[in-house]
Amino acid sequence: MDPIRVIEVKRSVYESNDREAEKLRASLKERGIFLLNLMSSPGSGKTTTLKQTIARLKDKWKIGVMEADIDSDVDARAIAETGVKSIQLHTGGMCHLDAGMTEQGLKELLTAADGGSEAIDLAILENVGNLVCPAEFDTGATKNAMILSVPEGHDKPLKYPLMFSVCDLVLVNKIDVMPYFDFDMEQCRKNILLRNPKATIIPICAKTGEGVDEFADWLSDRIREQKQ
Amino acid sequence: MDPIRVIEVKRSVYESNDREAEKLRASLKERGIFLLNLMSSPGSGKTTTLKQTIARLKDKWKIGVMEADIDSDVDARAIAETGVKSIQLHTGGMCHLDAGMTEQGLKELLTAADGGSEAIDLAILENVGNLVCPAEFDTGATKNAMILSVPEGHDKPLKYPLMFSVCDLVLVNKIDVMPYFDFDMEQCRKNILLRNPKATIIPICAKTGEGVDEFADWLSDRIREQKQ
Numbered sequence: 001m002d003p004i005r006v007i008e009v010k011r012s013v014y015e016s017n018d019r020e021a022e023k024l025r026a027s028l029k030e031r032g033i034f035l036l037n038l039m040s041s042p043g044s045g046k047t048t049t050l051k052q053t054i055a056r057l058k059d060k061w062k063i064g065v066m067e068a069d070i071d072s073d074v075d076a077r078a079i080a081e082t083g084v085k086s087i088q089l090h091t092g093g094m095c096h097l098d099a100g101m102t103e104q105g106l107k108e109l110l111t112a113a114d115g116g117s118e119a120i121d122l123a124i125l126e127n128v129g130n131l132v133c134p135a136e137f138d139t140g141a142t143k144n145a146m147i148l149s150v151p152e153g154h155d156k157p158l159k160y161p162l163m164f165s166v167c168d169l170v171l172v173n174k175i176d177v178m179p180y181f182d183f184d185m186e187q188c189r190k191n192i193l194l195r196n197p198k199a200t201i202i203p204i205c206a207k208t209g210e211g212v213d214e215f216a217d218w219l220s221d222r223i224r225e226q227k228q
Numbered sequence: 229m230d231p232i233r234v235i236e237v238k239r240s241v242y243e244s245n246d247r248e249a250e251k252l253r254a255s256l257k258e259r260g261i262f263l264l265n266l267m268s269s270p271g272s273g274k275t276t277t278l279k280q281t282i283a284r285l286k287d288k289w290k291i292g293v294m295e296a297d298i299d300s301d302v303d304a305r306a307i308a309e310t311g312v313k314s315i316q317l318h319t320g321g322m323c324h325l326d327a328g329m330t331e332q333g334l335k336e337l338l339t340a341a342d343g344g345s346e347a348i349d350l351a352i353l354e355n356v357g358n359l360v361c362p363a364e365f366d367t368g369a370t371k372n373a374m375i376l377s378v379p380e381g382h383d384k385p386l387k388y389p390l391m392f393s394v395c396d397l398v399l400v401n402k403i404d405v406m407p408y409f410d411f412d413m414e415q416c417r418k419n420i421l422l423r424n425p426k427a428t429i430i431p432i433c434a435k436t437g438e439g440v441d442e443f444a445d446w447l448s449d450r451i452r453e454q455k456q
Contacts, residue, residue, distance in 0.1 A: 042269045042359050042388060043380025070360065072386045093390065095323065095360040129387070131270050132298065132323040132358050151379035151402065152271025158300045159357070160270060162321065174379065180405050 017137055021099035024106075024140030028123075034226040035106070035123045036219070037141035039163065042129035044149035045173045047075045048206040049215075050124060054082045056216040061121040061223055066105040068097050068128050075126060085109060085120075096133035097125065099140040121223050131156070135163040142226060145169040150178050154188035157195045164195035169202070171215060176205045245365055249327035252334075252368030256351075262454040263334070263351045264447070265369035267391065270357035272377035273401045275303045276434040277443075278352060282310045284444040289349040289451055294333040296325050296356050303354060313337060313348075324361035325353065327368040349451050359384070363391040371450060373397040378406050382416035385423045392423035397430070399443060404433045 028035050040046050047067075054063055064085040067076040076088035089097065089105045097105075102125060110120060125141060127134045146167045148156055151174060157164040164170065170192050172185070185203065192199050200218065204211030256263050268274050275295075282291055292313040295304040304316035317325065317333045325333075330353060338348060353369060355362045374395045376384055379402060385392040392398065398420050400413070413431065420427050428446065432439030 041271065041357075041380075042384055043377075069387060071389050074383060074386060093360075093364070095358075128360060129269075130323075130358055130360050132321075132356060133361065136321070149271075149379065151377065151405070152269075155302055156270055158302055159297060161299050177379070177405060177408050180408060 017098045017100070020103070021138035021140035024099050024103050025142060028140070028142055029226060032227040033120055033123055034143075034219075034223045035102075035125065035139075035141045036222075037102075037125045037127060037134075037139045037144045038146070039127045039131070039134045039144065039167070040129060040147035041131050041149070041152055044129070044147045044152065045206045046126050046129070046147055047078050049147060049171065049173060049204065049212070050079060050126065051082055052206050052209050052212045053216050053219065054079070054084055056212065057122065057219065058082065058084055060220065062119050063122045063124070064109040064120045065124045065126065066102075066109055067126050068105075070094075070128065079126075091128060095128055095130050096137050097127055097139050098137045102139040102141070121227075122219065131160040131163045135160070135166050143168045143222060145171065147171045147173045148188070148192075150174040150181050150183045153182075154184050154191060157188075157191035161195050164192055164199070167196065167199060169200045169215075169218065171211075172201065172203045173206055175203045175210065176208055245326045245328070248331070249366035249368035252327050252331050253370060256368070256370055257454060260455040261348055261351055262371075262447075262451045263330075263353065263367075263369045264450075265330075265353045265355060265362075265367045265372045266374070267355045267359070267362045267372065267395070268357060268375035269359050269377070269380055272357070272375045272380065273434045274354050274357070274375055275306050277375060277399065277401060277432065277440070278307060278354065279310055280434050280437050280440045281444050281447065282307070282312055284440065285350065285447065286310065286312055288448065290347050291350045291352070292337040292348045293352045293354065294330075294337055295354050296333075298322075298356065307354075319356060323356055323358050324365050325355055325367050326365045330367040330369070349455075350447065359388040359391045363388070363394050370454060371396045373399065375399045375401045376416070376420075378402040378409050378411045381409075382412050382419060385416075385419035389423050392420055392427070395424065395427060397428045397443075397446065399439075400429065400431045401434055403431045403438065404436055 065079045068089040079086040144167045293307045296317040307314040372395045
């Protein structure tokens with residue numbers, strides 16, 4: 001396997017992150033690239049979910065993944081094994097990504113992808129594992145998604161309101177271990193919809209693949225929309 | 229139950245957080261108050277662990293708990309039910325606590341405690357659920373501890389190095405569900421000790437109480453040291 005490309009991303013120089021994010025989102029639409037910003041707590045299963053999803057979509061769409069990791073390249077290596085383009089955004093201790101950092105990463109990802117800048121349909125940003133700071137910074141992604149895992153508890157939307165309110169999609173992961181935890185899926189749905197009544201909620205188990213088809217279909221629909 | 233006292237803590241006005249933290253630590257030593265800064269990911273079981281621990285220690289030591297929560301009072305209410313003094317530090321979206329904020333909270337906690345400022349042996353700060361930012365700010369606590377839960381995975385010390393390197397104690401929680409996860413306790417120990425060779429590691433299950441006695445003993449030893 002090729003060595004993982006590591007990009008040191010720096011805090012944006014732009015005065016207004018929001019303005020920069022809107023610019024990036026418009027430019028992605030123009031180029032027909034769908035960018036998903038995937039967020040979650042540490043250890044909720046972002047990388048495993050992505051591996052399962054990529055396996056279902058990689059013959060259909062050209063995919064590139066940006067792995068934001070504070071220090072290690074564990075996740076970027078795992079994604080590279082799926083055969084899609086993967087780069088590591090080294091945040092150097094930073095707890096989130098902003099639009100400028102995302103843009104730097106995307107540029108590198110498009111350069112890394114065969115065929116140049118038109119070669120990607122689906123770009124995925126795996127954000128830093130953190131339910132607080134990443135919610136505060138618009139990355140310029142087309143859509144925001146997050147993973148809440150069963151062991152974390154169904155009360156998380158009450159405790160991390162902003163994260164749930166900025167996400168268009170919530171994947172509820174690790175449903176295979178539901179019998180071993182005090183987790184109420186109906187209460188979880190209610191808590192999520194309290195923060196964002198329009199949120200799409202998909203229960204999944206990344207380990208067994210349950211529910212991942214539905215997530216893959218959701219992505220394909222969004223990619224098609226982005227190209228209209 | 230009395231209404232939960234809510235303190236709006238503001239970012240420190242002090243130029244040097246480190247200097248302020250050292251000052252607070254020295255003042256705690258002088259007053260014989262042991263302050264534990266407890267950190268973890270969202271949903272790893274901080275509040276449940278504290279409830280179990282308080283039940284074992286509350287007849288032995290005078291205890292006060294500061295619950296740092298972005299928005300909700302779920303945890304502060306749960307702690308108040310144990311009968312010890314509990315206040316909520318409302319961080320207003322902030323992703324961590326610094327020494328100045330901790331000092332504001334502690335002052336309120338000591339005022340709230342019966343008998344005034346000498347009335348607490350063990351103060352516990354339940355930090356914001358986040359493995360990134362809280363590690364970067366010295367709160368002035370006597371010791372730092374963190375909870376890593378089994379579902380998060382044994383690779384977390386590789387991905388969040390600073391958090392593990394600043395913690396004197398790591399509680400590995402939810403060991404009851406170990407059979408359902410790809411979690412290797414030996415590898416976990418190795419990964420933690422790689423970041424901090426002096427770390428004390430205690431496997432626990434806050435739900436059943438397994439291992440909590442050992443944590444309670446560790447706390448009692450530290451409280452006694454603090455009073456010498």
